[in-house]
Amino acid sequence: MRARRNVLPGFGISTGLTLSYITLLILIPLSAVFLSTATGGWEHFRSTVTSPQVVASYKLTVGASIAGAAINAVFGLLVAWVLARYDFFGKRWVDAIVDLPFALPTAVAGLSLAAIYADNGWFGRYLVPMGIQVAFTPTGILLALTFVGFPFVVRNVQPVLEDLDEEIEEAARSLGATRWQTFRLVIMPTVLPALVTGSALALARALGEYGSVVFISANIPFKTQITSLLIITKLEEYDYTGATAIAAAMLLMSFVLLLAINLLQARSRRYQETS
Amino acid sequence: MTGRRRQHAETASGKLIRWLLITVALVFLALFLVTPLIAVFAQALDKGWAGYWEAIRDPETLAAIRLTLIAAAIAVPLNTLFGIAAAWSITKFDFRGKNLLITILDLPFAVSPVISGLIFVLIFGAQGWFGPWLADHDIQIIFAVPGIILATIFVTVPFVARELIPHMQAQGREEEEAALVLGATGLQTFFRVTLPNIKWSLLAGVILCTARAMGEFGAVSVVSGHIRGETNTIPLQVEILYQGFNYVAAFAVASLLTFLGLASLIVKKIVEWKTTET
Numbered sequence: 001m002r003a004r005r006n007v008l009p010g011f012g013i014s015t016g017l018t019l020s021y022i023t024l025l026i027l028i029p030l031s032a033v034f035l036s037t038a039t040g041g042w043e044h045f046r047s048t049v050t051s052p053q054v055v056a057s058y059k060l061t062v063g064a065s066i067a068g069a070a071i072n073a074v075f076g077l078l079v080a081w082v083l084a085r086y087d088f089f090g091k092r093w094v095d096a097i098v099d100l101p102f103a104l105p106t107a108v109a110g111l112s113l114a115a116i117y118a119d120n121g122w123f124g125r126y127l128v129p130m131g132i133q134v135a136f137t138p139t140g141i142l143l144a145l146t147f148v149g150f151p152f153v154v155r156n157v158q159p160v161l162e163d164l165d166e167e168i169e170e171a172a173r174s175l176g177a178t179r180w181q182t183f184r185l186v187i188m189p190t191v192l193p194a195l196v197t198g199s200a201l202a203l204a205r206a207l208g209e210y211g212s213v214v215f216i217s218a219n220i221p222f223k224t225q226i227t228s229l230l231i232i233t234k235l236e237e238y239d240y241t242g243a244t245a246i247a248a249a250m251l252l253m254s255f256v257l258l259l260a261i262n263l264l265q266a267r268s269r270r271y272q273e274t275s
Numbered sequence: 276m277t278g279r280r281r282q283h284a285e286t287a288s289g290k291l292i293r294w295l296l297i298t299v300a301l302v303f304l305a306l307f308l309v310t311p312l313i314a315v316f317a318q319a320l321d322k323g324w325a326g327y328w329e330a331i332r333d334p335e336t337l338a339a340i341r342l343t344l345i346a347a348a349i350a351v352p353l354n355t356l357f358g359i360a361a362a363w364s365i366t367k368f369d370f371r372g373k374n375l376l377i378t379i380l381d382l383p384f385a386v387s388p389v390i391s392g393l394i395f396v397l398i399f400g401a402q403g404w405f406g407p408w409l410a411d412h413d414i415q416i417i418f419a420v421p422g423i424i425l426a427t428i429f430v431t432v433p434f435v436a437r438e439l440i441p442h443m444q445a446q447g448r449e450e451e452e453a454a455l456v457l458g459a460t461g462l463q464t465f466f467r468v469t470l471p472n473i474k475w476s477l478l479a480g481v482i483l484c485t486a487r488a489m490g491e492f493g494a495v496s497v498v499s500g501h502i503r504g505e506t507n508t509i510p511l512q513v514e515i516l517y518q519g520f521n522y523v524a525a526f527a528v529a530s531l532l533t534f535l536g537l538a539s540l541i542v543k544k545i546v547e548w549k550t551t552e553t
Contacts, residue, residue: 030382097308099543150307
C-alpha cells in the first residue's frame with residue numbers, strides 16, 4: 001500500500017476538512033440519539049421499545065418493508081432482465097424512468113399515490129368497488145414502501161446481467177438444458193448476490209421511510225402506524241425520551257442491516273472477481 | 276453493446292417469451308411508476324392554468340419557495356466543497372480507516388429522515404443539550420430557519436462525494452502526478468487537470484444534491500414547527516395544502532418539485548451517457 005511515496009498535495013487539508021465535517025455534522029448529531037437514550041435509563045428504554053403500540057408498529061413496518069422488498073426483487077429482476085437482454089423502441093427512456101422513485105421527492109410520491117388510489121382516484125374507483133381498499137390501509141403503506149425502493153434491485157442486477165456472457169447460456173441450451181433449467185442453474189446463481197444486495201437496500205430504505213407513507217397512511221395505532229410515524233406522534237406529544245428510545249432501536253436495526261449489506265457487497269465483489 | 280448481438284435463429288417460443296416479458300415489464304412500469312408522475316400534472320391542472328397559477332402565486336407558497344431556495348443555497352455549496360475535499364482525500368491517498376470513513380459518509384442515506392430531524396431537536400431543542408444556553412441568548416434553531424438548514428445539510432451530505440468518488444477512483448493519480456512533476460502548483464493541478472476530468476460527475480452530484488435539498492420532507496418536517504409563511508418549505512407546504520383538502524393547490528406546488536426531480540433525472544442520464552461514451 002505504501003510502496004511508493006505519494007507526491008500529491010493536500011492530504012492534510014482535504015482529510016482534515018472531511019473528518020471535521022463528518023464529525024460535526026454526522027457523528028456528533030447521531031450520537032445524540034444514543035446519549036439521550038442512555039440518560040433516560042435502561043428500564044425506561046426497555047419499557048418504551050417493548051410497549052404494545054411500538055411492537056405493533058415494528059411488525060407493520062418490518063412486514064410491509066419485507067413484502068415490498070420481495071415485490072421489488074421479482075419485478076426488479078424482470079425489468080433488469082428486459083433492459084439488459086432485449087432491444088425495443090424507447091429503451092433508453094424506459095431505463096431512465098426506473099430511477100424515478102429516487103428523483104421524485106417522497107412527499108410528491110405519497111401525495112400522488114394517495115390520489116390515484118383514493119375512492120374516486122384513477123385506480124381507486126375500480127379497485128374500491130371490488131373490495132380492494134388501498135388508501136389509508138396497510139396495502140397503501142406496502143405500495144408506498146415498494147415504490148420508494150424500486151430502483152435498488154434493477155440498478156444492482158442490471159450490470160451483472162449485462163456482463164453475463166450469453167454464450168454460457170447458449171452452451172447450457174445446446175447441452176440440452178431447458179429454458180427454465182438454464183435460468184435456475186446458470187443465470188440465478190450468478191445474479192443472486194446482486195439480487196439479495198438490491199433487495200436488502202430496498203428493505204433498508206423502506207424501514208426508515210416517512211414522507212411517502214404519511215400521505216397514504218391513516219396513522220391509526222396498531223393498524224396503520226409505522227415506526228417513523230410513531231416517532232413523530234411521540235414528538236408531537238412532547239414525549240421526547242419516548243421518541244428518542246424508539247429512534248435508537250430503529251437506528252440499531254438500520255446499522256445491523258447496513259453492516260450485512262456491506263458484507264454482502266464485499267462477498268459479491270469477490271465472487272465476480274474470481275469467476 | 277446490445278446492437279451487435281449475434282442474430283441467432285430464435286425459436287417461436289423464444290420470441291413469445293421475449294414479447295411476454297417486455298410487455299409485463301412495460302405494463303408494470305407504466306402502472307407503477309409513470310401513472311403517479313402523470314397524476315401530479317393532471318391533478319395540478321384540474322382547474323386549468325388559471326387555478327394552477329393562482330396556487331403558485333399564493334403568498335404562503337411563495338414564502339415556502341423562498342425558504343427552500345435559501346436552505347438549498349446554503350446546503351449545496353457547503354456539501355459540494357465537502358464532497359470535493361472528501362473525494363480528493365479518499366481517492367488520491369491511502370490511509371488507514373478509509374473504508375470506515377466511506378461507511379460513515381453514507382450514514383445519512385441509511386438513517387430514517389425522521390431520525391435525521393430528531394437528532395437536531397435533541398441537540399438544539401428546548402430540552403436539548405444546548406437548549407437552555409440558546410434560550411438565554413435568545414437564539415432559536417429548532418422550529419426556525421437554522422434548524423431547517425441544518426437538517427437539509429445533514430440529509431444531503433453524501434451526494435457530491437458519492438458521485439465523485441467512483442469517477443475519481445477510475446481516473447487514477449497519474450495525470451495529477453505528471454502535472455506536479457512538470458512544475459504545476461497544487462491548485463493549478465486541481466483546476467487544470469482534476470476539475471476538467473470530473474466536471475460532469477461534479478455537475479451530476481450538485482444537481483442530485485440540489486434536488487434532494489429542495490425535496491426533503493421528513494427531516495425538515497421534524498425541525499420545522501410548520502409555521503405558515505415562515506418555516507414551511509415547498510414539501511411541507513404540499514402537506515399542509517393536502518391536509519386542508521386544497522388538492523389542486525397541493526398538486527400544483529408538488530408539480531414544482533416534480534419538475535425539479537425530472538430535471539435531475541435527465542441531467543443524471545445525460546452525464547451517464549457522456550461519461551460512458553468518452
